Amino acid sequence: MTATVLDLHHLSKNFGSFTAVDTVSLTVAAGEIYGFLGPNGAGKTTTIKMLAGLLRPSAGTVTICGHDLAGAPLEGKRLTGYIPDRPFLYEKLTGDEYLRFIASLYRHHAPEKVLTAAGRYLELFDLGDWRHHLIEGYSHGMRQKLIMTSIFMLDQPLIIVDEPMVGLDPKSARIVKELFKSLAARGTAIFLSTHSMEIAEELCDRIGIIQHGRLTTTGSIAELRAQAAAGKKNLEEVFLELTGAYELQGIIAALRQDAGDRNLR
Ligand SMILES: Nc1ncnc2c1ncn2[C@@H]1O[C@H](COP(=O)(O)OP(=O)(O)OP(=O)(O)O)[C@@H](O)[C@H]1O
Numbered sequence: 001m002t003a004t005v006l007d008l009h010h011l012s013k014n015f016g017s018f019t020a021v022d023t024v025s026l027t028v029a030a031g032e033i034y035g036f037l038g039p040n041g042a043g044k045t046t047t048i049k050m051l052a053g054l055l056r057p058s059a060g061t062v063t064i065c066g067h068d069l070a071g072a073p074l075e076g077k078r079l080t081g082y083i084p085d086r087p088f089l090y091e092k093l094t095g096d097e098y099l100r101f102i103a104s105l106y107r108h109h110a111p112e113k114v115l116t117a118a119g120r121y122l123e124l125f126d127l128g129d130w131r132h133h134l135i136e137g138y139s140h141g142m143r144q145k146l147i148m149t150s151i152f153m154l155d156q157p158l159i160i161v162d163e164p165m166v167g168l169d170p171k172s173a174r175i176v177k178e179l180f181k182s183l184a185a186r187g188t189a190i191f192l193s194t195h196s197m198e199i200a201e202e203l204c205d206r207i208g209i210i211q212h213g214r215l216t217t218t219g220s221i222a223e224l225r226a227q228a229a230a231g232k233k234n235l236e237e238v239f240l241e242l243t244g245a246y247e248l249q250g251i252i253a254a255l256r257q258d259a260g261d262r263n264l265r
Helices: 044-051 073-077 095-105 111-124 140-152 170-185 197-203 221-230 235-242 248-264
Strands: 004-015 018-029 033-037 059-064 080-083 158-162 189-194 206-211 214-219
Touching: 004 044, 004 189, 018 044, 018 059, 018 189, 018 206, 018 214, 033 044, 033 170, 033 197, 044 059, 044 080, 044 158, 044 189, 059 073, 080 140, 095 111, 095 140, 111 140, 111 170, 140 170, 170 189, 170 197, 189 197, 197 235, 214 221, 221 235
Parallel strands: 033 189, 033 206, 080 158, 158 189
Antiparallel strands: 004 018, 004 059, 206 214
């Protein structure tokens, strides 16, 4: 049986009287890539922040490799690599200094091994020539690649990623996808949020769709495809429907009608 790495049980988050995440339960096993999809404001980032230990849940539990994040936060966090959608980096450090700083925080890893791995990822990401430059001179994509390097180099059992491909050029996005696949093949559990059906289809073993804070659909791509076929739709239509973008067609039709009316005036 494959070990459960991440276990969310009835996880909820309220902001005042507003419920952003509503009793979400799911598990991610070792070697599995779980895609978390949903429209803007559905509760993806709020969920991810609770998994990363940055937000305290209003109710429910997060368990990482058997450690309850509320009861033993350091145990869970030391096994997790979190890649936020907007990376926070120390501008006045060089890339190399930043990586050494992160390596020094995760003291259960041998620093030489971590820094050798970092060198490999920097080369893969074409950042090798930049490692001794100050981060303040890095572009958004370069910062994203540096933060990914700082997580991949640690070889954690769980990686949590918020919108992994945003800001990456096509070559870097391709490399990141291949890295996720090879990490999962080696047993890493990956939980990623995305708006992209292409990423979900290509990478994810299982998908969870969140709408208004509630997990409304879960399944493999094959299961979602079967669901689509049963309803005589293609997968894209089902995704648009499930992620709340289906009304888009109505909006586009209304905008076109509006543009047509103006031309007639
Ligand atoms: N600190 C906060 N205080 C009040 N409301 C918040 C706070 N953080 C998030 N929310 C609300 O919770 C809901 C979920 O937000 P969240 O950022 O988790 O959505 P998301 O699915 O990540 O959206 P997106 O795809 O746009 O990034 C939104 O309605 C948002 O306004």
